Amino acid sequence: MFKYFKNDLxxxxxxxxxxxxxxxxxxxxxxxxxxxxxIAGIIGGIVVGGLSGSNVGVSGPAAGLAAIVLTAIGAxxxxxxxxxxxxxxxxxQILFGILKAGVIGYYFPSSVIKGMLTGIGIIIILKQIxxxxxxxxxxxxxxxFIEMSGENTFSAILNIKNNITLGSTLIGIIGLSIIIxxxxxxxxxxxxxxxxxxxxxAVVIGIVYFSLTSGMETFGVLTKHLVSVPIPxxxxxxxxxFSFPNFNALTNPDVWITAFTIALxxxxxxxxxxEATDKLDPHKNVTPTNKELLAQGTGNILSGLLGGLPxxxxxxxxxxxIQSGGRTKLSTILHGVLLLIxxxxxxxxxxxxxxxxxxxxxxxxxxxxxxxSLFKKMYNLGWKQSIPFTVTVLGIVFIDLLYGIGLGLAxxxxxxxxxxxxxxxxxxxxxxxxxKHKIKMTLAEEVTFxxxxxxxxxxxxxxxxTYLELNLINTRYLDNDIIxxxxxxxxxxxxxxxxxxxxxxxxxxxxxxxxxxxxxERPKSNLSLS
Numbered sequence: 001m002f003k004y005f006k007n008d009l010x011x012x013x014x015x016x017x018x019x020x021x022x023x024x025x026x027x028x029x030x031x032x033x034x035x036x037x038x039i040a041g042i043i044g045g046i047v048v049g050g051l052s053g054s055n056v057g058v059s060g061p062a063a064g065l066a067a068i069v070l071t072a073i074g075a076x077x078x079x080x081x082x083x084x085x086x087x088x089x090x091x092x093q094i095l096f097g098i099l100k101a102g103v104i105g106y107y108f109p110s111s112v113i114k115g116m117l118t119g120i121g122i123i124i125i126l127k128q129i130x131x132x133x134x135x136x137x138x139x140x141x142x143x144x145f146i147e148m149s150g151e152n153t154f155s156a157i158l159n160i161k162n163n164i165t166l167g168s169t170l171i172g173i174i175g176l177s178i179i180i181x182x183x184x185x186x187x188x189x190x191x192x193x194x195x196x197x198x199x200x201x202a203v204v205i206g207i208v209y210f211s212l213t214s215g216m217e218t219f220g221v222l223t224k225h226l227v228s229v230p231i232p233x234x235x236x237x238x239x240x241x242f243s244f245p246n247f248n249a250l251t252n253p254d255v256w257i258t259a260f261t262i263a264l265x266x267x268x269x270x271x272x273x274x275e276a277t278d279k280l281d282p283h284k285n286v287t288p289t290n291k292e293l294l295a296q297g298t299g300n301i302l303s304g305l306l307g308g309l310p311x312x313x314x315x316x317x318x319x320x321x322i323q324s325g326g327r328t329k330l331s332t333i334l335h336g337v338l339l340l341i342x343x344x345x346x347x348x349x350x351x352x353x354x355x356x357x358x359x360x361x362x363x364x365x366x367x368x369x370x371x372x373s374l375f376k377k378m379y380n381l382g383w384k385q386s387i388p389f390t391v392t393v394l395g396i397v398f399i400d401l402l403y404g405i406g407l408g409l410a411x412x413x414x415x416x417x418x419x420x421x422x423x424x425x426x427x428x429x430x431x432x433x434x435x436k437h438k439i440k441m442t443l444a445e446e447v448t449f450x451x452x453x454x455x456x457x458x459x460x461x462x463x464x465x466t467y468l469e470l471n472l473i474n475t476r477y478l479d480n481d482i483i484x485x486x487x488x489x490x491x492x493x494x495x496x497x498x499x500x501x502x503x504x505x506x507x508x509x510x511x512x513x514x515x516x517x518x519x520x521e522r523p524k525s526n527l528s529l530s
Contacts, residue, residue, distance in 0.1 A: 004327035010197045011326030012334035016342075017203055018320045018365065019045075019060055019335060020350065021227055021358050025140030026061040029148060030069035031489060032079060032309055035230050035241040037061050038343050039308030043299050045336020048311060049329050051295035054287040057277045058317035058332045059299060061309040063143040064269050064401045065262065071311060072258045081255065083245035088259030089266065090300030093293050096267055102289025105271030109416075111275050111385045112408040115376065116393025118314055119404055121369025123399055124362050126153050131359035132172045134225050140355065144400045153397070166220040171209045172356030173201035179364050197324055199361045206357035207349070216322025221354045229347045238344070243307030262300075265402065266312045272295050272314040280322050319364050376448045384419065388412040417450055436499070437463055442471040450483040452509065459489050464496045472504035486515045 013047055044059035052059070072081045096102070109471060124142050131140065138156060154306050182198025197255045213220040226228030232238035249255050274287045291311065299311045321331055378389045392408025399407075415495050428440040441458065444451070470486075472478070490513070493500055502509045 002044070002330065005517050006195060007325045007327045009334060010195055010200070011321050011324035011331040012212045012338060013408055014197050014199045014324040014361070015058055015317050015321045015326070015331065016337040017199055017353075018361060018449075019058070019339065019343075019359060020229075020315050021355060022063075022141040023313075023339070025142065026063055026066055026356040026371055027041065027309060028139040029063070029066040029142050030061075030175075030309060031032065031073050031306070032069060033241070033351070034228070035242065035246030035343075036243070036303070036309050038229070038308055038339060039242070039306050040303050040311050042302045042340045043306070043308055044311045044314075044338050045339060046333055047302055047504065048295045049332030049336060051291075052287070052296055052313075052329060052332075053291040054274065054277065054313070055283070055285045055328050056281050056318060056322050056326050056331070057274060057287060057292075057313045058335065058359060059270075059296065059313045060317060061141075062266070062269055062312040062314050063141045063520060065146065065265060065310050065312070066142065067400075068258075068261060071259075076254055077247065078254065079244040079307075080245070081244055081249040081252070082258070083243060083307060084247055084249045084312050085258040085262060086304030086308075087245055087257050087301050088256065088304075089262035090297045090302075090304060092260060092263035093267055093297030093300060097290045097293035097297060101267070102271060102291075102293050104268075105275050105289045108272060108275055108405075108409065109388060109412040110410050111281075111378070111388040112392050112405060113272070113279060114374065114390040115408050116272060116396065116401070116405055117276050117315065118254050118370045118374055118389070119393040119396030120401070121366045122393065123153075123401075124316060124399070126157065128161075128362045128366065130156050130160055131298075131355050131493070132169070132176075132363065132431040133163070134168030134172075134356055134366035135160050135163040136225055136355055137185040138164075141233075143396075145398050165222065167209075167213060167219045168225045168354055168356040169217070170219065171206050171221065171354050172360050172423045174209070175206055175357040176201045176207060176360035176363065179360060183505065185339060185362070190237035194325070199324075201352055202357050202360060202413060206354045210352050210354055218262045221356075225355055227350050227353045227355065228357070229350045231341055231351070232345045241307075256376060260308050263297075266300065267293055267308050268402070269312040273315045273318060276315055277313070277318045278320055278323070283327070285333075316362070316365065319369055320361075323365060323368055326386075335351065337418050338354070379418075384415050387414060390430070405415075423469075431498055437466045438469075439466055440469040440471060443464075443478070445474055445476045447475060447482050448477075448479040451479075452481050452485060454486055455482060459485070459492075462496070462498060466496070466498045468493070471501060472502070475504070483515055 023041035024034050027034050036180065040061040048059040072085060073079055076082050076085065094410065104422065127142060130138065138147045142148065147156060173438040179198040179202050182193060186193040209219050210226065229242060243327055268330035270292060271289055272290055274292055295335065296311060303309065303311050372485055378386045388411045390409045391411045392404050395404030395407040426442055439462065504511050
């Protein structure tokens with residue numbers, strides 16, 4: 001694990017700076033104590049990172065669960081009752097892993113996964129633009145189109161002109177310039193500039209800028225535009241930031257409903273992120289999904305016991321890790337260690353970091369996820385790829401992550417049905433011979449109930465006085481629904497003077513009296529013809 005330490009350490013620092021404001025912002029958006037987001041980030045890094053089979057995936061509190069958490073805290077009568085649901089949700093996730101439910105992650109179309117990555121990239125950019133200019137009405141980490149402030153993603157951007165903070169904007173521009181120059185120029189000059197990452201330099205410059213301009217009315221950065229980590233006065237007050245579950249709430253059925261909701265949504269987000277992260281990983285490592293569910297479940301149990309928010313694998317942090325050169329799970333673990341050490345030892349220093357500098361880091365992360373060239377590439381792949389991709393992107397941008405993925409998946413299924421409808425068979429029509437149309441129909445390798453409509457349409461459209469050759473040579477699987485259609489067609493064929501020649505690996509039959517008897521199978525059975 002320490003083989004790529006020189007890659008993992010700088011990557012962990014970048015992920016730390018990305019994760020810190022997101023942990024705090026998601027906690028704020030969830031209506032939970034700020035420290036609960038930090039707890040989830042620490043456990044997501046150290047515990048889940050250590051147990052996970054992913055080399056580059058990073059876990060922590062997720063924006064996709066913020067609305068669920070906000071509603072549940074009120075409905076369950078307090079945060080301590082909600083923590084019981086988090087613990088139970090983790091147990092349910094472990095059961096999912098034991099039952100091998102992680103296989104679901106392999107059934108999401110590539111176009112939807114690419115749409116998810118692109119949509120998240122666009123959301124990151126759109127959501128960080130206000131923070132970049134010092135307009136911090138919405139907490140960091142929010143991803144819904146409708147914001148807590150009552151604005152939406154685009155109205156918040158339009159309102160920037162009335163809320164620009166010069167100091168935040170200036171240091172944001174400086175930070176963004178440093179990151180881009182470091183990435184495009186300096187990192188190619190010497191190894192030193194690869195070990196010391198541009199985002200780290202931008203953050204240090206941001207802290208220095210705040211210190212030098214503190215108190216300046218025009219160029220200074222106001223406290224409300226800085227990171228806001230809770231600062232304990234002593235060890236006792238630090239420990240008092242932890243909350244613990246009230247297990248008396250176990251008898252409340254709403255707690256169990258919330259637990260199942262958390263387990264289901266967190267598992268789905270994790271599996272989607274795993275699939276997306278594996279696609280982004282330049283080394284193409286494959287994450288074992290069931291092991292990931294076990295790791296996430298363990299993390300959620302521990303997070304709930306210590307007062308933390310629910311945890312999932314998160315694409316923003318994972319992509320930042322990949323973009324920064326992270327190679328092994330050590331980078332994930334180290335980012336969790338950095339979160340733990342920093343909130344204990346240097347919370348005041350963390351609270352000197354301008355949010356606009358962190359927004360600059362995230363803008364670069366977002367751009368790398370949503371490069372314009374990807375839109376052209378997906379368009380060139382044709383409508384079967386570009387439509388699910390586009391619907392997913394639009395759904396994420398104009399609703400939220402889960403709805404966007406759901407819409408993209410629904411469109412992807414429709415595309416599959418259309419392809420299945422079109423590809424179930426093909427016809428070869430020859431000239432009339434002996435007064436009959438000679439038509440050859442060849443069925444696909446696998447023919448299921450999805451193909452009923454297309455095959456039924458072709459059989460119904462056959463003219464009278466036809467000689468039909470039905471070729472099943474390459475057909476390995478024939479659904480019972482199709483057999484029933486063929487069986488019903490025998491009566492129509494006799495009325496229309498249609499002769500049938502059935503060709504398969506089992507032989508050739510002229511005008512079969514029954515397809516079921518030909519295949520020597522019981523009625524209502526699906527047939528394997530190989």
